[in-house]
Amino acid sequence: MTLFPPDPNLTALRLELGRLRGERGWSYDELARRSGLARRTLIEIEQGRTIGSLKTWHALAHALDVSVDHLFSTLCEGHTPPAGATE
Numbered sequence: 388m389t390l391f392p393p394d395p396n397l398t399a400l401r402l403e404l405g406r407l408r409g410e411r412g413w414s415y416d417e418l419a420r421r422s423g424l425a426r427r428t429l430i431e432i433e434q435g436r437t438i439g440s441l442k443t444w445h446a447l448a449h450a451l452d453v454s455v456d457h458l459f460s461t462l463c464e465g466h467t468p469p470a471g472a473t474e
Contacts, residue, residue: 395462422450
């Protein structure tokens with residue numbers, strides 16, 4: 388029998404992006420300027436219309452001065468992360 392991992396919590400990921408942006412008092416335009424991403428892309432990610440690529444999330448982490456690990460740790464919200472994920 389094959390065991391599949393639980394679905395990633397994409398809602399938690401996009402909510403964390405919005406929380407971090409709001410915590411800094413940044414508009415979509417400001418985050419776009421700092422990340423090099425299009426304003427439309429940021430809106431679509433926060434509204435759950437698109438997920439974004441790894442390159443997108445890497446740019447967002449740098450712009451927000453947080454680790455990619457911090458952002459992606461939210462994907463496991465609501466279930467147990469894989470073994471060794473806290474190391």
